[in-house]
Amino acid sequence: MSKLLLTAATIVAPIFGATQAAAEGETYILVSHAPDSDSWWNTVKNGIALAGEQMDVNVEYRNPPTGDLADMARIIEQAAASGPNGIITTLADYEVLKGPIMAAVDSGVDVIIMNSGTPAQAREVGALMYVGQPEYDAGFAAGQRAAGDGVGSFLCVNHYISSPSSTERCQGFADGLGVDLGNQMIDAGQDPSEIKNRVLAYLSANPETDAILTLGPTSADPTMLALDENGMAGDIYFGTFDLGEEIVNGIKAGTINWGIDQQPFLQAYLPVVVMTNYHRYGVLPGNNINSGPGFVTADALELVEKYAGEYR
Known part of the structure; x- marks a missing residue:
């Protein structure tokens, strides 16, 4: 749930160069709370990259290298200041992160909460919706x-x-x-x-x-x-x-x-698709999306095993 190269102490370069070809397309930045050492997030990186390619938009993944949440708050502020069309972010600690997220929304940047936090907290910070597992x-x-x-x-x-x-x-x-x-x-x-x-x-x-x-x-x-x-x-x-x-x-x-x-691929993929269609056509799902939970046992491993660490 290969590592990306850091361009600065806290910023990761846009993943997969193909998405950068969408120079005229929308730009979406995903900010997670994950440290660089957590391989589980490779699936999230794959999800946002594929969505960027399919929707012909620019995507970036940023995270605090050590998982420090105060560092993450600063990354959200930096992301908002860069003027993207949207930010997709985790809400690992409501008290620490609500300020920069609400400031991003107030500045005109659309936000979708993914992975952590709750649908209620997503509404409180002014996000469009929540995609994740309660x-x-x-x-x-x-x-x-x-x-x-x-x-x-x-x-x-x-x-x-x-x-x-x-x-x-x-x-x-x-x-x-x-x-x-x-x-x-x-x-x-x-x-x-x-x-x-x-x-x-x-x-x-x-x-x-x-x-x-x-x-x-x-x-x-x-x-x-x-x-x-x-x-x-x-x-x-x-x-x-x-x-x-x-x-x-x-x-x-x-x-x-x-x-x-909890299907981390969907947690990254769906927000990019939703935001792109919202910005292009004004359409938005009426409800939050629960990506999990689902229990995986030895009886249902074929596709999971094939794509584990990549799309599952």
Whole structure:
């Protein structure tokens, strides 16, 4: 859920040169909260690039290299100041990001919120619409599924705890199970070795843990390594948000029970298509678009496996 070259400390060059050929077309900038290290966002980059090519518009992807949200706020301000036709942005922390987003809207730049935040928050900041997966609802649905499978306790490996939407996933899972979140969520950080060690330490201290929930490849991949090391792979119930090559392999191997697919390709692709048609023809969908959640299991892996990390 190849890396782009940075043109400045916080700005990424327009992706895929073909989109730059649309010199007379509209310009749309997607700003995410993701650090450069998070490979899950490659699918988002592919989505905006393909939409730019198909709609004959200019597209750019920008992000804070370390995932710092204050840095992201500045990038949104810079994007708005460059005078694009539209900005597509995540809303990882409403309090930090609402100011620059509302300022962009006030300056005449159309905005679509994608991936994080809520439809209600999108309306509050003046965005045209929201395209994404309601994070708490997805966590709640996952918790209900796990409860039906007999899970009563769990470890939530939160690799991006500074983002409220990540905590919503863990909280929703706990509520779906009907248990308190309490200390069942850990701040795993983003270093793979640290994530692995913290998972091993938690499971050693809490050997009766029924299940593990990870929030994407950044935390899922090292967690699988931890389970291989302590011999729990395939024995402990394991669900994860998002998809990636190693997650798909884990589902195939029986290490991971299911992955929650929020379809990041659509989260980037659809806003470009919607904005282009809005600016050209004045048409706009009447409702927000939920791109997920959908549960991917070993029974439905053929297309997912083929396109994992690229379009899925």
